[in-house]
Amino acid sequence: MTPFSQATGNAAANPYLIQSATIVEKIREAEDIDTYRLRFVDEQVRRSYRFAAGQFNMVYLFGVGEVAISIVSDPDEPDSLDHTIRVVGRVTKAIARLQPGDELGIRGPFGQGWPLDAAQGKDVVIVTGGLGCAPVVGAIEYIFRRRSQYGSVKILHGIKTPHDLLYRERFDAWRRHPDVEVLLASDQPHKTWRYHVGVVTELFEQVVMNPARTMVLMCGPEIMMRLGVPILMQRGIPETAIYVSLERHMECGIGLCGHCQLGPYFLCKDGPVMRYDRVAPWLERVGF
Amino acid sequence: MATPCDTHVAAVPKTFLQQLIDVLCAKGYRVVGPALRDGAVMWDTIRQVSDLPIGWRDEQEPGRYRLENTGSDQIFGVVHGPQSVKPLAFAPREPLLVIERTKGSFSALPTLPKSEKVAVLGARACDLAGLAIQDHIFLKDAYRDPYYQTRRDGLFLIAVNCTRALATCFCASMDTGPRASAAFDLALTELEEVFLVEAGSAAGQAMMSALSLAPASTARVREAEQQIEACARSQVRRLDRSPLPQALYDAHEHPRWDDVAARCLACGNCTMVCPTCFCHVVEEVPDLTQTRSEHTRLWDSCFTQEHGYIHGKNIRPTIKDRYRMWLTHKLASWIDQFGTSGCVGCGRCITWCPVGIDLTEELPALLKPSSQAKEKPGQA
Ligand SMILES: Cc1cc2nc3c(=O)[nH]c(=O)nc-3n(C[C@H](O)[C@H](O)[C@H](O)COP(=O)(O)OP(=O)(O)OC[C@H]3O[C@@H](n4cnc5c(N)ncnc54)[C@H](O)[C@@H]3O)c2cc1C
Ligand code: SF4
Ligand code: SF4
Ligand code: FES
Numbered sequence: 068m069t070p071f072s073q074a075t076g077n078a079a080a081n082p083y084l085i086q087s088a089t090i091v092e093k094i095r096e097a098e099d100i101d102t103y104r105l106r107f108v109d110e111q112v113r114r115s116y117r118f119a120a121g122q123f124n125m126v127y128l129f130g131v132g133e134v135a136i137s138i139v140s141d142p143d144e145p146d147s148l149d150h151t152i153r154v155v156g157r158v159t160k161a162i163a164r165l166q167p168g169d170e171l172g173i174r175g176p177f178g179q180g181w182p183l184d185a186a187q188g189k190d191v192v193i194v195t196g197g198l199g200c201a202p203v204v205g206a207i208e209y210i211f212r213r214r215s216q217y218g219s220v221k222i223l224h225g226i227k228t229p230h231d232l233l234y235r236e237r238f239d240a241w242r243r244h245p246d247v248e249v250l251l252a253s254d255q256p257h258k259t260w261r262y263h264v265g266v267v268t269e270l271f272e273q274v275v276m277n278p279a280r281t282m283v284l285m286c287g288p289e290i291m292m293r294l295g296v297p298i299l300m301q302r303g304i305p306e307t308a309i310y311v312s313l314e315r316h317m318e319c320g321i322g323l324c325g326h327c328q329l330g331p332y333f334l335c336k337d338g339p340v341m342r343y344d345r346v347a348p349w350l351e352r353v354g355f
Numbered sequence: 356m357a358t359p360c361d362t363h364v365a366a367v368p369k370t371f372l373q374q375l376i377d378v379l380c381a382k383g384y385r386v387v388g389p390a391l392r393d394g395a396v397m398w399d400t401i402r403q404v405s406d407l408p409i410g411w412r413d414e415q416e417p418g419r420y421r422l423e424n425t426g427s428d429q430i431f432g433v434v435h436g437p438q439s440v441k442p443l444a445f446a447p448r449e450p451l452l453v454i455e456r457t458k459g460s461f462s463a464l465p466t467l468p469k470s471e472k473v474a475v476l477g478a479r480a481c482d483l484a485g486l487a488i489q490d491h492i493f494l495k496d497a498y499r500d501p502y503y504q505t506r507r508d509g510l511f512l513i514a515v516n517c518t519r520a521l522a523t524c525f526c527a528s529m530d531t532g533p534r535a536s537a538a539f540d541l542a543l544t545e546l547e548e549v550f551l552v553e554a555g556s557a558a559g560q561a562m563m564s565a566l567s568l569a570p571a572s573t574a575r576v577r578e579a580e581q582q583i584e585a586c587a588r589s590q591v592r593r594l595d596r597s598p599l600p601q602a603l604y605d606a607h608e609h610p611r612w613d614d615v616a617a618r619c620l621a622c623g624n625c626t627m628v629c630p631t632c633f634c635h636v637v638e639e640v641p642d643l644t645q646t647r648s649e650h651t652r653l654w655d656s657c658f659t660q661e662h663g664y665i666h667g668k669n670i671r672p673t674i675k676d677r678y679r680m681w682l683t684h685k686l687a688s689w690i691d692q693f694g695t696s697g698c699v700g701c702g703r704c705i706t707w708c709p710v711g712i713d714l715t716e717e718l719p720a721l722l723k724p725s726s727q728a729k730e731k732p733g734q735a
């Protein structure tokens with residue numbers, strides 16, 4: 068059955084239309100966090116669906132609602148669409164009950180992804196905190212597929228406790244690429260933790276950065292950005308070379324519902340990835 | 356041979372209005388106009404001129420709306436009620452999709468509104484300016500909203516130029532009135548004995564031609580001009596837009612926000628009556644059998660707790676944050692987003708605020724230098 072190719076409209080004419088997708092695999096990443104590998108039911112949608120690393124989908128569960136979720140899969144393999152979802156509330160709790168074979172709805176992709184073209188020829192420093200690494204996973208995969216087009220890659224990832232570490236195998240695989248450093252930090256120590264204990268921004272001291280040819284991609288808690296950016300700037304990296312992925316309440320994903328505003332921006336369409344100098348004055352205005 | 360309707364402005368006797376209603380009905384339009392309801396005026400279906408609030412006028416002040424019957428035969432004496440034209444295009448409750456589930460699989464079916472031809476009789480200049488702003492939001496961006504488009508396409512807009520300003524009006528300082536300048540099909544000016552009629556679109560021009568209306572004398576045209584200008588001059592409120600947006604961005608830490616927050620109830624009335632506010636949420640309502648679910652859009656307000664909520668924190672936890680968000684968006688960030696102010700000067704938020712908060716008072720107070728105000732560097 069191909070319910071969405073009916074004469075009732077397509078996504079271009081109706082941006083509210085939801086496409087159904089089957090969960091082909093559910094991968095446990097941590098307690099309360101699963102990656103869902105999805106496959107569109109409609110063959111035409113499956114063929115035409117393309118996304119850029121850093122974009123997101125509105126993920127829908129029948130009878131419950133929609134939430135904004137980053138796409139974590141490799142943009143070069145658009146027929147395998149992965150979402151890593153953490154259980155926090157009403158919709159995500161209900162999604163967590165799904166099993167392979169069940170269906171989710173997808174609307175997207177939306178927003179602006181990472182500036183991976185502009186980053187070509189540069190060293191890339193990726194700074195992430197917690198589940199914040201989800202939006203950059205696709206970017207990392209993209210870079211490694213074109214390894215020769217980028218300079219050195221440094222992945223600095225911070226978590227609260229060692230058992231929050233997601234994508235363990237991916238980190239190991241990334242480490243094996245040439246000219247790559249993967250540095251991990253956990254706020255809390257643990258007897259099995261062999262890496263840094265402390266916050267992710269402390270890892271900046273452990274890496275050599277060439278400010279003239281470095282681009283920084285950051286996502287995670289805003290506090291990490293507000294503390295981390297000044298340190299990077301002290302190291303000579305201009306604000307204009309720092310990109311962040313931001314989160315706000317999102318209802319529509321298409322610039323119409325008004326919830327995701329940050330000053331003059333709608334983060335669903337102007338973001339979620341934003342150049343830091345553009346958003347800095349607005350992130351400073353607490354409560355806005 | 357020149358026909359009378361070639362001239363720009365026609366003058367018609369007041370009985371013309373019934374003729375216009377009949378012609379519109381014959382063309383398949385549902386005519387809606389202001390009608391008395393629950394102590395205010397609301398849009399309602401109009402079949403006869405007598406359905407309109409003839410002889411009534413409204414007095415509006417901060418936190419107050421009062422209707423009185425003056426016994427005159429003025430048809431459009433009521434300037435406006437709580438509704439702008441907005442709900443006729445951006446419906447307060449719009450079913451977007453119905454999602455049907457059969458055996459684990461589901462399909463989403465759009466529930467576009469039935470296209471309906473609606474003639475709006477008595478749209479004010481500020482409301483048409485508000486509608487033009489909403490058109491920009493819903494129709495001119497990357498994603499166009501087909502629900503809004505369907506309703507909007509069905510509208511035939513008959514403006515009434517204002518010849519009397521309310522105490523709450525400040526359209527003159529916002530360049531949105533009292534004369535209708537944004538898109539309309541026909542515009543009327545109600546004088547003592549006649550209406551002046553002009554067309555603002557091809558559809559309006561066709562309507563005028565079909566009715567073969569007599570041209571207005573220059574004296575009549577001048578009389579109307581003078582009344583509209585007098586209406587502009589009589590406005591007691593104004594808003595100085597020249598320092599915006601930057602000055603309001605810079606006022607982020609001004610102590611006046613605490614002052615207004617102490618008065619604001621966060622009821623959201625101001626956003627519900629505003630002709631430009633567009634925030635909405637999507638509600639999901641499954642039926643009892645869990646085989647059918649309705650995906651419906653509802654007007655939302657930035658004054659709710661949920662508006663700025665993301666898991667683990669609320670971006671705007673206090674009323675101060677929310678009032679500041681509302682006013683800063685309306686008067687400042689809107690300019691960066693859409694190239695116009697988000698306020699058209701209709702004054703509704705002043706009238707319908709239960710505690711009479713008046714943005715034309717708040718803005719100057721917020722822009723006044725304050726010793727306590729901490730300076731913040733800001734840029735758009
Ligand atoms: C661009 C973007 C990308 C995201 N990517 C991911 C991801 O890859 N994985 C993941 O697990 N989560 C991601 N999130 C967060 C995710 O959207 C929220 O966790 C989710 O909306 C919570 O919904 P809930 O109903 O379970 O929670 P509740 O706490 O019950 O939230 C109620 C409602 O508030 C809104 N809301 C709450 N938190 C957020 C939030 N953080 N962002 C936006 N809206 C919110 C939603 O409309 C939600 O339905 C992303 C958010 C954004 C904006
Ligand atoms: S902000 Fe107030 S005065 Fe301005 S358009 Fe909205 S309701 Fe009217
Ligand atoms: S300003 Fe007035 S109308 Fe608006 S939310 Fe506050 S109390 Fe309600
Ligand atoms: S999520 Fe609706 S405007 Fe951005």
